[in-house]
Amino acid sequence: MFTKILIANRGEIACRVAATARRMGIRTVAVYSEADAGSKHVAVCDEAVLIGPAAAKESYLVGQKIIEVAKATGAQAIHPGYGFLSENAGFADAVQAAGLVFIGPPGSSMRAMGSKSAAKQLMEGANVPLVPGYHGDNQEPAFLREQADRIGYPVLLKASAGGGGKGMRVVERSEDFEAALASCKREAISSFGDDKVLVEKYLIRPRHIEIQVFADTHGNCVYLHERDCSVQRRHQKVLEEAPAPGMTPERRSAMGEAAVNAARAVGYVGAGTVEFIANQDGSFYFMEMNTRLQVEHPVTEMITGTDLVEWQLRVAAGQPLPKKQHELAIHGHAIEARIYAENPEKGFLPSIGTLRHMDTPAAVEFELGAFGLDPAAVRVDSGVREGDAISPYYDPMIAKLIVWGADRNQALARLSQALSEFQIVGLATNIAFLKRLVEGEAFSSADLDTGLIDRHGETLFPAPSPAPLGALALAALSLSSSEDQRGSANPAEPWAQAHGWRMNSAYRRVLSFADEFTGANHYQVGLTYDAKGWVIDANGERQQLDLVRSEGAELTIRLGETSLHGSVRRDGDLFHVFTGGRHYTLAYNDPMAHAGEQEAAGGRLTAPMPGKVVAVLAVAGKDVKKGEPLVIMEAMKMEHTIAAPSDGLVEEVLYQVGDQVADGAPLLAFKAA
Structure with missing residues (x-):
């Protein structure tokens, strides 16, 4: 077995590999870019070496630098993780040529499956059904x-x-x-x-089902059953679960054997995934093979009682597979939700910023229970910590939230609860969207296909609803408490008291809040102090209000006859209220703090995030119709189209193809008709 390996990746997969290696007594070397100098994966590895600037093409994609670091630090093998160089056949060959072990398949297998066209021709020759x-x-x-x-x-x-x-x-x-x-x-x-x-x-209402395969250098190859990855947005997975709902033993066997045959056909070694597109009638077609470990591998680990990273290390060291096919039974049900820094209401645009607060559900990371003992009910795999930044250079995934249950219903209940406990402040996330998705009728009843999100857009993207009185009360009392703490240093002084008592009349103040991300609702929250304490009025309601307990951000209040618990995290003028499994972001309008500020001039379409202009379709002086594409930007290797908000005239184009633009930068001057 290896004594030291280099991890040629970043984020949660680098942290995951480091954790498994440490458990096996293997030391790890991290590589990092300038943007990742203070990142979690650098901290959890035994050694760390800087390999270049933030841009991946100058750091994580420079294979020769990584090989040089491995040799210089005495690493015997390189684990590529996923993404970056994980499916680069040339890199795999170069690692082996340098006398190191590549923890993955041989370059020849990657080449055979790396091209979708060539892979389909190969499968056609093996009589695997094709679309x-x-x-x-x-x-x-x-x-x-x-x-x-x-x-x-x-x-x-x-x-x-x-x-x-x-x-x-x-x-x-x-x-x-x-x-x-x-x-x-x-x-x-x-x-x-x-x-x-x-x-x-393009098949109508298809399901995306993939088979996890594993092969060693002794001629053994097994399948670790299937994952259903049908729930997608922009062709990227959102939820993954194992086993696939509705899968019959006969169909599972047929797909598993087809996947193993595909792996054997290319001389595969290590972890891989054979992806199929399946019709609702049970027929399936080969789609592609991913010649690496998949992001969603934890759900397979949870139901099979395996550590696939450990398997990777053992197979790369020349050992046989730890289990035979008949030993790979299915135990329970697991679901993974990807927590992203993105705004679902704005077309899932990535969100850039700092994780000012991150509180994850109580979880046991990387601990896999043997059958007879249930695996951890909740697991969180993350490559970031509170205070870390989500930058425009890499994928905006914050964490993977994985739950296990004895059956699918229990797993669903645990996932819904865990999402309610996941708190993030500092940037937009998809947590609320995931909770609606998991609790929605389509997913909970396993009515699955790759168009689920688009088909149920009306319920998954509802019109903004007003924040309830309880959330407003928590924000108001949090603000009031913070003002109390800024009072006199001597609480015995009467001037230090901020409870609102007045000699001849009731004290009343009005706090102004608004929904931060939508701006759809504005709230005038009245607080009146009377002989019994506070009275709150907002949203047409009026209730007696008392602060029962306050411990940091955690508040317990009594609203009328109801006790309510929540936490309030303040970020500047934003009050993030977490209560009842919901997250309300309320912008406080402090008239003194914002006196004299004016809205920016309108008429300029702005960049939704930092990125590069890849196409300019607008022409200055030309009339355009509503919805007509004007500029195409690229950010995080995804294209985003900026379209005309209405019929109008393009007055001026401010950027050209190849220009880098900042978040919020005006791209062109536009005059509505």
Whole structure:
């Protein structure tokens, strides 16, 4: 077994590998960019070496630097994690050529499966069912459009070298094909350095089911059952669960054997995932193989009682697989939710900022129970800590929240509760969206397909509802308490008392709040002090209000006849109220603090986040229609289209292709008709 390994990655996967290695008595070396100097993965490894600037192409994607660090620090092997160089065949070959062990499949296996087109041709030869489509080398736009017309719409354009939902477009009509192809190719070349695409029939209401496979160098290959990853946005997974709801033993066996055959066909070694697209009638088609460990591997670990990272290390060291196929039984049900720094209400745009407060559900990390003892009910895998920044350079995932239950219903209940306990302040997150998704009828009843989110948009993206009186009361009392603490240092002095007593009349003050992210609701919260204490009036309600207990951010109040508990985290003028499993972000309008401020001039469409301009479709002096695309930006290797908010005139274009723009920067001057 190895005594020291280098982890050529960052974030939660680097932390996860380090934790497993430590348990096995293996020392770890971290590599990091300038942006990650203070990151969690640097702190948890035994050694850490700087490899370059923040941009991944100058640090985490420079394989030679990583190999040099491994040799200099005495590491015997390199674990690539996922993303970055994990599926780079050239890097795998270079690691082996340097006399080190690559903890993953051989480069030849990656090459065979790395191109979606080549992999589909390989599977076709092995009689694995394929979705109708074109996977060839002819990339002429006119020819590809002809193929799409022949296949029949809707079709799916997919980057041949792609993954993670990048470089994918659904085309509904022939006349939309050219623009979608150009966008797909731009994103593909930016993300993978290869703009080759394939065209496939887009199945209606398909499910995304993948099989975890594992092979060693002794000729053994097993499947660790399936994961259902159907719930997606922008072709990227949101929720993953194992086993797949409704899976029959016969279908599981057929898919598992097909996945093992696919792995054997390319001489696979290590952890891999064979992905299938499945119809509601049970038929399935090969989609692709990911030649690495998957982000969602924890749900497989939870139901099989395995540590897949430990398996990776053992297989890379030449040991046989720890278990045979008949030993891999399914125990219970597990679900993973990806906690992202993003704003679902704004098209899932990534959110950049600092984690000013992060409180995760009570969890046991990386502890896997043997069957006969239940695994940890809740597990959190995270590569960030409170105070860390989510930057524009890397994926905006904050954590993976994984729950286990004896059955799916128990797992769902635990996931809903855990999401209620997950508190983050400092940037937008998808936690509230995930809670609506998990508690919604479609997911809870396992009515699953890859279009679930779009199909249930009305319930998953409801109109903003007003904050309840309880949340407003918690914010008001938190503000009042903080003002009390700024009073006189001697609490015995009468001037230090801020309870609101007046000699000849009742004391009343009005606090002004508004919903921060939507601005849809404004609140005038009245606080009146009478002989019994405080009275609050807001939202047309009036109730007696008492502060029962205050311990830091934790408050217990009595509102009328009801006791209410919550926590309030203040971030400048923002009051983050967590109560009843909900998170309310209230902006406090302090008239003294904001005196003289004015709204910025309108008429300028702004960048939704930091990024690069990749296409300018607007022309100064030209009239445009509402919804017409004006500028296309790229951030975190995803394209974002800025469209005309209404009919109007483009007065001036302020940036050109290739320009880097800051969050909120005006992109063009626009005059509404």
